[in-house]
Structures are given as C-alpha cells and as structure tokens.
Amino acid sequence: MTIHSSDSTTRTLEEYRLARQLGLLIDGKWVEATSDSTSVVVNPATGLPLANIANASVADVDAAVQAARSARESWRRVSPAQRTHLLWKLSELIENDIDYLSVLEVLNQGKTLDLARGLDVMGSVETLRYYSGWATKLNGTTNRISAADERPGGSIGEAYHAFSTLEPVGVVAAVVPWNVPLVMAISKLAPALVAGCTVVLKPAVETPLTTLRLGQLIIEAGFPPGVVNIVTGGGDIGAALVGHPGIDKVAFTGSTATGRSIAATAGQSLKRVTLELGGKSPLIVFNDADLEQAAQSAAWSIFLNAGQMCFATSRLLVQKDVREQVIARVCEIAGELKIGSGLDSEAELGPVISERQRARVLSYIDSAVQSGAEMLIGGAQVPSNGFFVAPTVLSVEDPAARIMQEEVFGPVLAVSTFETEEEAIRLANNTEYGLAASLWTQDLARAHTVASSIEAGTVWVNCNVVLDESQPFTGWKQSGLGIEGSRSGVEEYVQPRAVVIAT
Ligand code: NAP
Ligand code: MG
Numbered sequence: 001m002t003i004h005s006s007d008s009t010t011r012t013l014e015e016y017r018l019a020r021q022l023g024l025l026i027d028g029k030w031v032e033a034t035s036d037s038t039s040v041v042v043n044p045a046t047g048l049p050l051a052n053i054a055n056a057s058v059a060d061v062d063a064a065v066q067a068a069r070s071a072r073e074s075w076r077r078v079s080p081a082q083r084t085h086l087l088w089k090l091s092e093l094i095e096n097d098i099d100y101l102s103v104l105e106v107l108n109q110g111k112t113l114d115l116a117r118g119l120d121v122m123g124s125v126e127t128l129r130y131y132s133g134w135a136t137k138l139n140g141t142t143n144r145i146s147a148a149d150e151r152p153g154g155s156i157g158e159a160y161h162a163f164s165t166l167e168p169v170g171v172v173a174a175v176v177p178w179n180v181p182l183v184m185a186i187s188k189l190a191p192a193l194v195a196g197c198t199v200v201l202k203p204a205v206e207t208p209l210t211t212l213r214l215g216q217l218i219i220e221a222g223f224p225p226g227v228v229n230i231v232t233g234g235g236d237i238g239a240a241l242v243g244h245p246g247i248d249k250v251a252f253t254g255s256t257a258t259g260r261s262i263a264a265t266a267g268q269s270l271k272r273v274t275l276e277l278g279g280k281s282p283l284i285v286f287n288d289a290d291l292e293q294a295a296q297s298a299a300w301s302i303f304l305n306a307g308q309m310c311f312a313t314s315r316l317l318v319q320k321d322v323r324e325q326v327i328a329r330v331c332e333i334a335g336e337l338k339i340g341s342g343l344d345s346e347a348e349l350g351p352v353i354s355e356r357q358r359a360r361v362l363s364y365i366d367s368a369v370q371s372g373a374e375m376l377i378g379g380a381q382v383p384s385n386g387f388f389v390a391p392t393v394l395s396v397e398d399p400a401a402r403i404m405q406e407e408v409f410g411p412v413l414a415v416s417t418f419e420t421e422e423e424a425i426r427l428a429n430n431t432e433y434g435l436a437a438s439l440w441t442q443d444l445a446r447a448h449t450v451a452s453s454i455e456a457g458t459v460w461v462n463c464n465v466v467l468d469e470s471q472p473f474t475g476w477k478q479s480g481l482g483i484e485g486s487r488s489g490v491e492e493y494v495q496p497r498a499v500v501i502a503t
Contacts, residue, residue: 022212022215022216023054024054024056024060024064024229024230024231024232025212025215025218025219025228025229025230026060026063026064026067026226026229026231027063027067027070027071027225027226027229028067028219028223028224028225028226029225030215031060031063032054033054033055033056033057033060033232033233034057034059034060035054035055035056035057035060037054037055037057038052038053038054038055039052039053039055039205039232039233039234040052040053041053041108041206041207041208041209042206042354043107043108043110043386044109044110044350044351044352044353044354044386044387045106045107045110045340045341045342045343045350045351045386045387046341046385046386047355047385047386047387048385050107050108050209051209053205053208053212053232054232054233055205055232055233055234055237056231056232056233056237058237058240060231061200061231061237061240061241061244062244062246064200064229064230064231064241065171065173065200065229065241065244065246065247066246067225067226067229068171068198068199068200068226068227068229068246069170069171069198069246070226071198071224071225071226071227072168072170072171072197072198074224074226075168075193075196075197075198075224075227076168076196078224080135080136080138080194081135081136083132083135083193083194083196084132084133084135084136084194085132086193086221086222086223087128087129087131087132087135087190087193087194088128088129088132089221089222090128090217090218090221090223091124091125091126091128091129091132093217093220093221094121094124094125094128094182094214094217095121095122095125097121097213097217098117098121098122100213101116101120101121101182101210101213102116102117102120102121103116103343104209104210104213105120105121105181105182105207105209105210106341106342106343106350107209107343108181108206108207108208108209108210109178109179109180109181109206109207109353110306110341110342110350110351110352110353110386110387111305111306111342111350112342112347112348112349112350113342113343113345115304115305115342116342119180119183119305120180120181120182120183120210121182123180123182123183123186124182124183124185124186126469127183127186127187127190127469128186128190130190130469130470131190131191131193131194131469131489131490132190132194134191134194134195134487134490135194138166138194138195138490138494139165139166140163140164140165140166140496140497141163141164142161142162142163143162143163143164143498144162145160145162145500147159147160147500149502151502158503159502159503160500160501160502160503161500161501161503162498162499162500162501163498163499164496164497164498164499165496165497165499166195166491166494166495166496166497167196167494167495167496167497168195168196168197168493168494168495169195169197169248169249169272169493169494169495170197170198170248170249171197171198171199171200171246171247171248171249172188172192172197172198172199172200172247172248172249172250172251172493173199173200173202173241173242173244173247173249173250173251174188174189174192174199174200174201174202174251174252175202175238175241175242175250175251175252175253175254175262176188176201176202176203176204176252176253176254177204177253177254177255178203178204178206178207178353179305179308179309179310179353179409180305180309181203181204181207181208181210181211182210182211182214184253185201185203185211185214186214187253187484188201188251188253189201189228191484191489191490191492191493192251192493193223193227193228194490194493195490195493195494196493196494197248197249197493198226198227198228198229199227199228199229200229200230200231200241200247201228201229201230201231202230202231202232202233202237202238202241203230203232204254205232205233205234205235206353206354207353208232211230211232212230212232214230215228215230235258238258239261239265242262242265242266242271243265243268245269247271248271248272249271249272249273249274249492249493250262250266250271250272250273250274251273251274251492252273252274252275252276253275253276253277253310254276254277255277255278255407256277256278256407256432256433256478256479259275259277259480259481262275263275263481272492273481273482274480274481274482274483274484274492275475275480275481275482276310276473276475276479276480276482276484277310277433277435277475277478277479277480278310278407278409278433278435278478278479279310279311279312279314279407279433279434279435279436279475279479280314280315280404280405280406280407280431280432280433281311281312281313281314281315281433281435281436281437281438281456282313282315282316282317282427282428282431282437282438282454283297283298283301283313283315283316283317283437283438283439283440283464284317284418284424284428284437284438284439284440284450285298285316285317285318285319285322285326285440286319286421286424286440286441286443286446287319287321287322288441288442288443289322289440289441289442289462290440290442290462291322291325291326291329292329293440293462294326294440295326295329295330295333296329296333297313297438297440297463297464298313298316298326298330298413298464299330299333299334299391299413300464300465301313301438301464301465302314302391302411302412302413303334303337303348303349303391303411304465305350306349306350306351306352306389306410306411307352307361307389307408307409307410307411307412308352308353308357308409308410309465310435310479311435311436311458311465311467313436313437313438313464314407314408314412314413314414315404315413315414315415315416315428315431316330316413316414316415316416317415317416317417317418317424317427317428318415318416318417318418319417319418319419319424320417320418320419323415323417327376327393327395327415330393330413330415331376331377331393334377334378334391334392334393334413335377335391337349337391339382339388339390339391341386349388349391349411350388351384351386351387351388351389352387352388352389352409352410352411353387354387355387357387357409357410358387358388358389358410360408360409360410361389361408361409361410361411361412362381362389364402364403364406364408364410364412365378365379365392365394365403365412367402367403368394368396368401368402368403368414369394371398371401371402372396372397372398372401373394373395373396373401373403373414374394374395374396375392375393375394376393376394376395376415377391377392377393378390378391378392378393378411378412379392389410389411389412390411391411392410392411392412392413393412393413393415394412394413394414394415395415395416396414396415396416397416397417399416399427399430401414404416404430404431405431405432407433421446421449421450424450425450425453425454428454429453429454429455431477432477432478433475433477433478433479434455434456434457434475434476434477434478434479435456435457435458435475435476435479435480436456436457436458436459436460437454437456437458437459437460438459438460438461438463438464438465439451439454439459439460439461439462440461440462441461441462447461447462455476455477456476456479457472457473457474457475457476457479457480458471458473458474468485469485469486469489470485470486471485471486472484472485472486472488472489473485473486473489
C-alpha cells in the first residue's frame with residue numbers, strides 16, 4: 001500500500017495552499033471567519049493533515065444568510081434562459097477542472113481516482129446539465145374554474161381568469177455529507193438555482209476542499225454575489241444554519257439521526273425540508289438468476305467508495321440452494337480487491353473517511369461476530385496509518401441482528417438466505433430503511449411481483465446502482481422525505497401562487 005506522490009499530487013497540494021486562504025464565500029467574496037477556530041482536514045489514506053479550514057461562527061452564518069436573502073430579488077430578475085446559461089457555464093468550468101478536482105477529492109475523501117473522475121466530477125457536470133434546462137420549463141397552469149360570478153346577474157363559470165405561477169421557495173440551507181461531496185452539493189445547488197432560490201451551503205467538516213474549489217468556479221461562472229454562499233464548519237454550524245429564521249427551506253443529505261433532528265428544528269418554524277438519509281438496501285438473488293452477474297454486482301455495490309454510499313446493497317439475500325455458489329464468488333472478488341490509496345492506479349478499495357469511521361465499522365464487525373455472525377472473509381486490521389478496512393463478508397441468519405438492521409457505511413456485506421419468494425420479500429422489507437433494492441431473477445413475472453412488493457424508492461432488476469437525474473430519487477420509510485432528480489426534484493424548490501382575476 002503505497003501513496004503516490006506524483007507531480008499532480010504535489011501541484012494539487014500547492015494549489016490548495018492557496019485555496020485554503022479562501023475562508024468563507026459570503027456575498028460573492030472570500031472572507032475570513034470571525035472566529036479563530038479551525039478544523040484539520042485529513043488525508044484518509046495517510047492519516048496526515050492536508051489543510052486547516054475555518055470554522056464559521058454563528059455571526060458568519062448570519063452574514064451568509066443575510067447575503068442570500070438580499071440576493072433573492074436580483075436572482076429572481078435573472079431570466080430563466082440566463083439561469084440555464086449560468087448552470088451550463090458552471091458545468092463546463094467543472095469539466096475543464098476535472099484533473100484538479102478529482103485529485104483533490106481523492107486526497108480529501110479517499111476514493112479511487114477513477115471514481116472521483118466519473119462519479120464526483122462528471123456526475124456533478126451531468127447533474128448541472130440536466131437541471132439547467134428546467135429553468136425555462138418551470139411554468140404554472142391556466143385553470144378553468146367553476147366558481148359562480150358573485151356580481152349581480154353573474155353566471156356560473158367563465159367569470160374569472162385563473163392561473164398559477166411557480167415561485168422560488170426562497171433561501172435554501174444545503175447541508176451535505178462527506179461521501180460524495182461535490183455531487184451532494186450540486187444535487188442541492190442545481191435545482192435550487194434553476195428554481196430561483198439562493199443558497200447557503202455547508203459541506204461536511206471532513207470534506208470541504210472540492211466545495212471551496214467549487215466556490216471559485218461559481219464566481220468565475222458569473223453568478224451574482226450572494227446567490228451561492230459557502231460556510232465551513234461542523235455540525236454546530238449546520239444546526240445554526242438550519243435553525244436560522246432567514247432560511248426558508250433545508251435540503252439535507254446525511255444520516256437518519258441528523259435528519260430527524262433537522263426535521264424537528266425545521267418544524268419549529270415550518271421550513272420546507274427535503275431529507276436524503278441512510279439505507280440498508282437488500283440485493284436479492286433467486287436461484288434462476290445469472291449468478292455470476294449477481295455476485296459481481298453484490299461485491300461491486302458494497303465495496304464502491306469503501307461502502308460509503310447511501311444506496312449500497314449492504315444486505316445480500318440469497319435463495320438457499322444457490323447460497324454456496326454466490327457466496328464463494330463474492331468472497332473471491334472481495335479477496336482479490338487491491339486496497340490502497342486512491343491515487344495508486346492499482347487500488348480498487350480506498351480508506352474510509354476517518355479514524356472514527358474506521359473504529360465504528362470495526363465495532364460493527366466485532367459485535368456481529370460476537371452475536372453469532374460467521375466471518376466469511378475480511379475483518380482483519382489493515383496495517384497502515386490510513387483508515388483502511390478490509391472488505392468483509394459476514395453470514396448472518398438472524399434478521400433482527402444489528403448488522404442486518406443498522407447502516408454501517410463501510411465495506412461490510414451481511415449475507416442471509418431465504419427459501420420462498422414471500423420470505424425474500426419479508427426479509428427485504430424487514431428494516432426501517434427504504435432507499436433502494438436490487439433484484440436478480442430471469443423470471444419476468446417474478447421480477448414484477450417482487451419489485452412491486454419492495455418498500456423502497458428505487459428498485460433495480462438485474463442491475464444495480466443505475467442512477468439518472470431523469471428518475472425521481474427518494475427514500476421511503478426512514479430513508480428520507482422529498483425527492484431529488486426529475487421534474488419533482490425541481491418542484492421541491494418552488495411554491496405555486498394561484499391568481500384569480502375577475503373578468
Ligand atoms: P451526518 O453526520 O448526518 O452529517 C451530514 C451533514 O450534516 C454534515 O455536514 C454534518 O456536519 C451536518 N450536521 C451534523 N449534525 C447536524 C445538525 N444537528 N444540524 C445540522 N447539520 C448537522 O452524516 P455523515 O456521517 O456526514 O454522512 C453519512 C450519512 O449520510 C449516512 O447515513 C448515509 O446513508 C447518508 N447519505 C445519504 C444519501 C442519500 O441520498 N440518501 C447520500 C449520501 C449519504 P459535520 O459532519 O461537518 O459535523
Ligand atoms: Mg459528520
């Protein structure tokens with residue numbers, strides 16, 4: 001496990017030394033935080049510090065919210081076509097910056113370089129491009145209403161001209177996690193901005209670097225001052241932002257626990273809320289499935305980004321008579337994965353985000369084994385200063401076991417078996433989460449029956465993690481509230497105004 005120190009890495013760090021002077025983005029300018037407090041950003045592949053980042057104060061949060069409020073009118077006056085143009089321009093700047101942004105993300109977040117390029121950077125570019133076109137298509141309706149004309153001699157109907165318009169919700173607090181930082185930020189910014197909202201964005205304290213770079217590109221793209229503001233800091237700053245009376249809507253991605261607390265805070269002042277939360281998604285393999293593809297898909301999903309994906313299929317449910325075959329193949333793939341720094345071109349599995357996260361993942365593995373799970377592969381410490389966890393597969397027959405119920409957010413797969421279709425559905429739904437599921441069978445009728453019985457916002461049949469902005473992405477049950485992607489995702493940022501004019 002070696003860490004490359006190629007020219008591009010060195011250059012990135014040097015460029016970043018400039019970027020770290022940036023501070024907070026408030027009202028179109030980089031300003032110093034009013035507090036002296038900073039957070040150390042760590043490279044998870046080495047455990048070494050990368051940069052010190054300002055912790056915004058409550059006063060800084062207030063300044064950012066005020067800037068966003070002041071910018072609302074000017075942003076509303078920007079034509080829909082011009083908003084489209086600005087989002088597209090930003091997508092081009094991000095695409096042109098792919099080398100720098102992706103290396104920076106690998107250094108900060110730990111994922112492999114290919115994933116950073118494809119998912120984080122190009123995912124952000126495509127998301128911006130998808131949403132950019134909505135600015136010119138967000139129209140209300142004209143409505144033929146039936147109300148009687150109240151005036152003397154008036155008749156029923158035709159007495160009024162009635163229509164609705166779609167208006168921006170206002171100022172959005174966007175609070176995002178550390179697993180895919182740029183995509184998470186863009187998945188809030190893009191629909192908010194096309195809808196005419198202004199934004200205060202808070203990245204996770206572990207991963208602010210690409211978000212700060214994004215701030216530079218937002219200025220370069222020509223967004224008016226105050227339309228996008230960025231404050232860095234920890235959960236206390238997130239809470240101050242969410243609770244601020246100048247915020248009209250909170251758009252959050254993160255853990256279910258934090259989501260509940262945000263919903264409670266937002267409820268106090270009836271702020272709009274969208275929450276994209278955790279998951280414990282099942283991958284179900286029936287005995288008639290293409291077992292090789294199913295096994296590859298199971299391994300790929302749970303080891304992608306070291307298991308730190310909300311929709312990772314972290315429970316593998318296999319029909320009993322093909323159990324041995326599927327498990328053997330998944331373990332074989334797990335055993336062959338090359339662990340290492342994301343900058344190492346050979347590496348397939350990077351570190352988890354932090355020492356704390358590694359300890360959390362290892363404690364889940366320990367407690368699973370102590371309560372009867374069988375370790376099929378992994379679990380061992382990876383000797384390194386980085387926060388690596390070996391790919392781990394556990395056989396767990398107790399559906400109530402913690403490892404079958406709670407989100408680990410690490411490269412840990414829990415495998416269980418079923419005999420009948422009904423049992424498969426029951427096990428799949430036996431969780432408080434409802435984010436996604438992947439289902440493998442060659443039987444079309446079964447695919448339809450099972451897919452329509454799964455309690456989850458997304459079901460993939462004979463595929464996994466196929467995401468597209470044209471599809472609504474939503475968490476059922478404790479996995480969330482509201483929708484990202486598709487027209488519905490933009491509508492989360494507008495409110496209709498119904499107008500009735502007596503003719
Ligand atoms: P987290 O602890 O909930 O934090 C998410 C963000 O919220 C961070 O910026 C965090 O700040 C901030 N925060 C913490 N406490 C807050 C509070 N009381 N009020 C306002 N903001 C607060 O989640 P995480 O550990 O970063 O990310 C992992 C989780 O995200 C997993 O559960 C995963 O499933 C979920 N996730 C869901 C999706 C989805 O689309 N459904 C996608 C990706 C990840 P600091 O961390 O800086 O302190
Ligand atoms: Mg956190």
